[in-house]
Amino acid sequence: MKSSTNRRQFLASIAALSAGGLGSTAILAQEAFPAKGPIKVIVPLPPGGAADASVRILTATMQTQMKQTIVVDNRPGGSFVIGMQAIAQAPADGYTLMHINPGMNAAQAALKKIDLLKNLTPISIMGTMPTVLVVPASSPITSVKELIAAGKAKAGSLNYGSVGIGSLEHLWCSNFSKRHGLDAVHVPFKGMPDAATALASGEIQFLPLVLAVALPFVQKGMMRALAVVDTQRHAALPNVPTIKEAGFDEPPLVFWGGLAAPKGTPAAIVEQLRVQMATAIASPDVKAKLIGIGTTAMSSPSAQSFESLVAQELAWMTEAVKNANLQLN
Numbered sequence: 001m002k003s004s005t006n007r008r009q010f011l012a013s014i015a016a017l018s019a020g021g022l023g024s025t026a027i028l029a030q031e032a033f034p035a036k037g038p039i040k041v042i043v044p045l046p047p048g049g050a051a052d053a054s055v056r057i058l059t060a061t062m063q064t065q066m067k068q069t070i071v072v073d074n075r076p077g078g079s080f081v082i083g084m085q086a087i088a089q090a091p092a093d094g095y096t097l098m099h100i101n102p103g104m105n106a107a108q109a110a111l112k113k114i115d116l117l118k119n120l121t122p123i124s125i126m127g128t129m130p131t132v133l134v135v136p137a138s139s140p141i142t143s144v145k146e147l148i149a150a151g152k153a154k155a156g157s158l159n160y161g162s163v164g165i166g167s168l169e170h171l172w173c174s175n176f177s178k179r180h181g182l183d184a185v186h187v188p189f190k191g192m193p194d195a196a197t198a199l200a201s202g203e204i205q206f207l208p209l210v211l212a213v214a215l216p217f218v219q220k221g222m223m224r225a226l227a228v229v230d231t232q233r234h235a236a237l238p239n240v241p242t243i244k245e246a247g248f249d250e251p252p253l254v255f256w257g258g259l260a261a262p263k264g265t266p267a268a269i270v271e272q273l274r275v276q277m278a279t280a281i282a283s284p285d286v287k288a289k290l291i292g293i294g295t296t297a298m299s300s301p302s303a304q305s306f307e308s309l310v311a312q313e314l315a316w317m318t319e320a321v322k323n324a325n326l327q328l329n
Contacts, residue, residue: 033094033269038069040090041259043099044083046076050129050212050293054257055099057289058126061280079107084114092264094273097123100260102168102313109317110166110326116314120260122306123270124277127295128256130230131169131208132215132237134223138202144226144246147206151182158184159204161195166326168317169195169208172229172253175320179250199223208253211236212294229253251316257295258306270303 041059045051052074059070075083083098090096100116108114116122135141141150151158160177162169165188177184187204189195192213199207200222208229209217215236217223227246228234230253243250259277261270278299280286287297300306 033272034066034068037095038071039063039066039095039097040071040073041097041099042083042086043072043074044076044080044104045074045099045101047074050295051099051101051257053293054127054290054295055259057286057293058277058280061283061286062276065279066276079111079113080104081113084119087262088119090262092262092266094261094265094269097259097261097273099257100310101257102255105310105314105317106166106168106171109171109314109321116260116310117307119263121263121265121270121303122258122260122300122310123303124274124281124300125256125258125298125306125309126277126281127290127297128254129211129295130228130234131172131210131253131255132218132228132234132240133206133226133243134199134209134214134218135206135226136199136202137222137224139205139224141205141226142224144243144248147226148180148182151177151180151184155183156185158182158206159187160184161187161189161198161204161207163190163192163195164188166321168253168255171317171320171324172208172251173206174324175316176250178320178323180248210255210294251313256298256309258300267303274300274303 041055043052043055052072055072059072063070075086087096087098098120100120100122104114104116108116133144135147141147160173162173164170170186173184174186189198192210195207196209196213196217198204200217211234214223214225218225218237225237225240227243228237228240229243229250231242231244233240233242259273261273281297281299290297
């Protein structure tokens with residue numbers, strides 16, 4: 001009897017040690033990230049711009065939180081293809097991330113050279129900047145309804161600007177014109193400052209202009225803001241309605257930035273990175289620095305919600321490319 005009892009105790013001890021060992025292994029696996037080396041964030045745009053600046057602001061705080069070096073690696077060129085190629089070669093382990101933005105959705109819809117959701121898992125948004133639908137201050141148009149009425153009254157009488165064929169502004173305006181029966185003419189410019197100057201001087205009649213660029217013109221009385229092309233009003237223009245409040249169910253045109261990981265990155269690591277991003281984004285220092293470059297700090301409540309945003313935007317942009325019959329290489 002005693003021998004049988006001792007045997008049961010021995011087996012129980014072995015089982016306990018095994019369970020403890022497995023538990024320790026699981027804990028070590030969870031704690032292993034990020035322990036093996038620096039995290040790299042690929043930015044598929046040149047250094048010095050708003051995207052690059054926002055990533056550096058965020059990662060400076062994240063690396064302090066995570067006690068891990070985070071390196072920013074700029075890979076511009078090829079309509080985001082060079083950056084996508086770089087992350088495609090990286091292991092799906094959370095140590096290589098990528099900054100993504102709505103311009104990449106536009107490039108995918110128009111050029112079909114990249115596929116964000118096939119190759120990447122969005123983690124979280126980090127900040128947003130809405131656009132404002134503006135007209136010259138000298139224009140008699142004072143509302144979105146009047147803009148549409150003016151375009152319908154005389155075909156081809158309205159010109160709108162963008163930073164090029166297939167750009168965000170082009171796709172949104174093309175989509176807007178198609179939906180409301182306007183025969184508006186697209187005028188591409190080399191850059192947004194050139195388009196803004198053309199609008200202020202009356203060379204073009206309307207433009208969805210990013211808030212940071214539009215605001216000084218509006219405040220100086222050189223442009224009139226008809227609507228904020230977002231789901232909510234902006235504190236800088238509290239009396240300007242959203243596009244929906246103006247009476248139109250148009251897709252938001254918001255310049256956002258966020259981070260994504262290679263497809264196949266473990267969900268636990270994606271969530272850990274999302275939480276670290278959210279913590280950094282909530283800090284007063286990060287918020288203040290992002291506001292300083294015209295960006296409102298924001299984080300995603302889940303990786304899935306950020307993925308849904310990317311998918312929704314890609315859907316309307318793809319439809320806009322189809323409706324405009326764009327044939328780009």
